[in-house]
Amino acid sequence: MKQNGQLHPIKLVAAKTGLSPHLIRVWERRYGAVSPERTDTHRRMYSELDIERLKLLGMLTESGHSIGNIATLDIDALRALMVDRPVPAAMPRGEQLHFDRREIGKHYVDRAVTAIADLKHAALENALQEGAVALGQQGVLIHVVAPLAEEVGVLWQNGTIGVAHEHFASAIIRTFLGNMSRPFAPNETSPHILTATPTGQLHELGAMLITAASVALGWQATYLGASISPVEIASALKQKPARVVGMSIVYPPDDPNVAKELRRLKQLLPEQVRLMVGGRAAPSYRDVIEDIGGTMTGPLEQFMACLQEAREG
Amino acid sequence: MKQNGQLHPIKLVAAKTGLSPHLIRVWERRYGAVSPERTDTHRRMYSELDIERLKLLGMLTESGHSIGNIATLDIDALRALMVDRPVPAAMPRGEQLHFDRREIGKHYVDRAVTAIADLKHAALENALQEGAVALGQQGVLIHVVAPLAEEVGVLWQNGTIGVAHEHFASAIIRTFLGNMSRPFAPNETSPHILTATPTGQLHELGAMLITAASVALGWQATYLGASISPVEIASALKQKPARVVGMSIVYPPDDPNVAKELRRLKQLLPEQVRLMVGGRAAPSYRDVIEDIGGTMTGPLEQFMACLQEAREG
DNA sequence: ATAAATTTGACAAACATTGGACAACAAGTT
DNA sequence: AACTTGTTGTCCAATGTTTGTCAAATTTAT
Numbered sequence: 001m002k003q004n005g006q007l008h009p010i011k012l013v014a015a016k017t018g019l020s021p022h023l024i025r026v027w028e029r030r031y032g033a034v035s036p037e038r039t040d041t042h043r044r045m046y047s048e049l050d051i052e053r054l055k056l057l058g059m060l061t062e063s064g065h066s067i068g069n070i071a072t073l074d075i076d077a078l079r080a081l082m083v084d085r086p087v088p089a090a091m092p093r094g095e096q097l098h099f100d101r102r103e104i105g106k107h108y109v110d111r112a113v114t115a116i117a118d119l120k121h122a123a124l125e126n127a128l129q130e131g132a133v134a135l136g137q138q139g140v141l142i143h144v145v146a147p148l149a150e151e152v153g154v155l156w157q158n159g160t161i162g163v164a165h166e167h168f169a170s171a172i173i174r175t176f177l178g179n180m181s182r183p184f185a186p187n188e189t190s191p192h193i194l195t196a197t198p199t200g201q202l203h204e205l206g207a208m209l210i211t212a213a214s215v216a217l218g219w220q221a222t223y224l225g226a227s228i229s230p231v232e233i234a235s236a237l238k239q240k241p242a243r244v245v246g247m248s249i250v251y252p253p254d255d256p257n258v259a260k261e262l263r264r265l266k267q268l269l270p271e272q273v274r275l276m277v278g279g280r281a282a283p284s285y286r287d288v289i290e291d292i293g294g295t296m297t298g299p300l301e302q303f304m305a306c307l308q309e310a311r312e313g
Numbered sequence: 314m315k316q317n318g319q320l321h322p323i324k325l326v327a328a329k330t331g332l333s334p335h336l337i338r339v340w341e342r343r344y345g346a347v348s349p350e351r352t353d354t355h356r357r358m359y360s361e362l363d364i365e366r367l368k369l370l371g372m373l374t375e376s377g378h379s380i381g382n383i384a385t386l387d388i389d390a391l392r393a394l395m396v397d398r399p400v401p402a403a404m405p406r407g408e409q410l411h412f413d414r415r416e417i418g419k420h421y422v423d424r425a426v427t428a429i430a431d432l433k434h435a436a437l438e439n440a441l442q443e444g445a446v447a448l449g450q451q452g453v454l455i456h457v458v459a460p461l462a463e464e465v466g467v468l469w470q471n472g473t474i475g476v477a478h479e480h481f482a483s484a485i486i487r488t489f490l491g492n493m494s495r496p497f498a499p500n501e502t503s504p505h506i507l508t509a510t511p512t513g514q515l516h517e518l519g520a521m522l523i524t525a526a527s528v529a530l531g532w533q534a535t536y537l538g539a540s541i542s543p544v545e546i547a548s549a550l551k552q553k554p555a556r557v558v559g560m561s562i563v564y565p566p567d568d569p570n571v572a573k574e575l576r577r578l579k580q581l582l583p584e585q586v587r588l589m590v591g592g593r594a595a596p597s598y599r600d601v602i603e604d605i606g607g608t609m610t611g612p613l614e615q616f617m618a619c620l621q622e623a624r625e626g
Numbered sequence: 627a628t629a630a631a632t633t634t635g636a637c638a639a640a641c642a643t644t645g646g647a648c649a650a651c652a653a654g655t656t
Numbered sequence: 657a658a659c660t661t662g663t664t665g666t667c668c669a670a671t672g673t674t675t676g677t678c679a680a681a682t683t684t685a686t
Binding site: 133182 | 368431496539542546
């Protein structure tokens with residue numbers, strides 16, 4: 001560690017924290033937010049820790065906390081609050097909509113990732129729930145859950161988090177998606193879709209995402225799960241006459257078995273049933289998919305667009 | 314599981330819940346929906362629990378409930394409403410009490426099995442939900458979900474239903490269990506338990522059952538998932554100091570690997586952490602479990618009894 | 627000398643609070 | 657149809673509090 005941490009003058013601190021020197025002094029005077037050292041000529045000199053503190057305070061006030069209430073909390077309490085902070089509402093409202101929804105989504109993804117790393121059940125759920133409030137049902141799927149799923153996959157593969165974290169996250173995300181996929185009004189008229197993924201069970205999240213997305217668009221979705229054979233799907237189709245079969249392929253980017261299964265599936269499907277394949281790895285199978293008359297969709301957004309279109313067609 | 318006694322100003326609450334500050338105040342004035350603390354200058358300060366309440370109220374009114382009717386319900390009732398479907402059709406009320414709880418459970422299991430065979434999402438959910446109403450949280454776990462999980466396993470192995478049905482059922486049961494394992498009130502004092510299963514991902518349900526059961530008994534449970542290595546568990550224990558590690562072993566009745574893993578686990582566990590192993594296949598490993606000083610529990614009921622006892626010990 | 631920091635007091639903008647008023651809507655009644 | 661009655665979200669005005677910014681006077685750096 002740092003035995004004799006560098007001390008920094010206020011101007012530098014202001015630059016690093018994005019706060020004005022004025023403000024920093026006022027926070028000190030009024031609320032005792034920090035207590036910097038002084039030179040023998042009364043100049044403030046801030047430690048790294050002070051800077052960290054001020055940065056946190058800046059972000060937290062930005063997102064709605066009032067400075068008077070948090071100024072004296074210790075640094076761990078501040079960090080704890082960061083986990084639950086909502087998206088800064090400070091922007092002029094008009095712009096907020098213009099602002100990329102992806103930006104807002106990122107905020108919640110960050111929160112979710114932190115929660116996962118800390119194994120914080122409630123915090124993860126809150127992040128998702130508040131994301132749903134901020135972005136709407138469809139928005140949270142596209143801009144929070146989908147990127148989060150990928151992020152978790154990445155972090156897992158590069159070892160930043162363990163399997164336990166990954167499963168912990170999956171369980172909670174699945175519950176969240178499951179709640180979303182609850183059939184709303186049992187509306188007889190709305191079209192059906194069957195969802196599944198041909199690949200291993202690890203990648204169920206993709207299929208559940210598709211399911212939730214379908215429900216959000218007003219379809220009646222039946223989720224068949226992972227590692228489903230074409231025969232199973234065909235037989236399920238007899239019980240649930242669906243207009244579309246949606247599949248998600250997330251991982252193996254080039255598996256000849258998957259290609260084979262897709263062809264097989266097409267043979268077993270009735271004529272009028274449309275096949276839509278999405279998920280991260282879908283592009284790798286573009287040729288096969290087009291060959292058998294299916295629709296390849298990339299990111300979730302595109303899948304939803306296709307689904308929307310299929311509804312009229 | 315907010316350990317934070319922090320209070321939040323109305324602005325922040327508004328951002329987190331998506332309600333306007335106006336509306337929050339009006340709900341308080343007219344219906345007593347929340348009773349926030351006040352600062353010495355009369356400003357409202359909301360607890361995490363208040364926020365949770367308001368979030369739920371917001372979502373429920375959004376989906377059609379009238380605020381006047383739900384404003385004063387307690388938080389558990391609100392959560393129950395979130396999961397509620399319109400149709401509470403049921404059993405003959407009068408006889409209900411006389412029956413053995415197992416008998417009643419059977420009724421719901423039957424309904425659930427039918428729903429699974431027909432791929433009826435709503436019907437399956439209703440069966441579970443109504444089972445929970447009739448038998449209570451613990452009762453539904455012991456007498457409905459646990460037997461149902463076994464039944465599905467059997468039907469699947471003998472080919473009566475396909476993988477698709479099995480996965481379909483798993484997804485919905487998991488969501489149901491996930492909703493049950495939602496951490497309740499921020500209760501700092503309740504003990505922690507980590508749950509997992511060492512075997513393949515197919516048998517997650519067992520572990521989730523244990524998790525839900527623990528929560529029903531007032532524990533704070535962290536679900537780590539399936540195929541978790543001893544190392545993972547030990548490392549998770551550093552983040553979440555738990556008193557008990559609960560494992561579920563459902564399937565391979567005699568796997569030397571599992572035995573090895575269990576021994577390994579014991580080595581890595583701190584002294585005071587207790588190990589409890591349940592699930593269908595647990596008895597096959599009785600020797601190992603006793604050897605390493607763990608507790609073997611058979612059916613879910615027994616697991617819950619042990620957990621109860623461990624709470625005092 | 628010019629630029630930057632410090633302290634103090636002052637101020638305006640943003641934010642909260644209370645209480646009342648109002649429009650939109652749904653349901654039941656005449 | 658017209659009229660009541662009740663519910664619910666929004667808005668206004670008057671008052672008070674919190675917070676960011678500024679100016680003035682003074683001291684310190686370059």
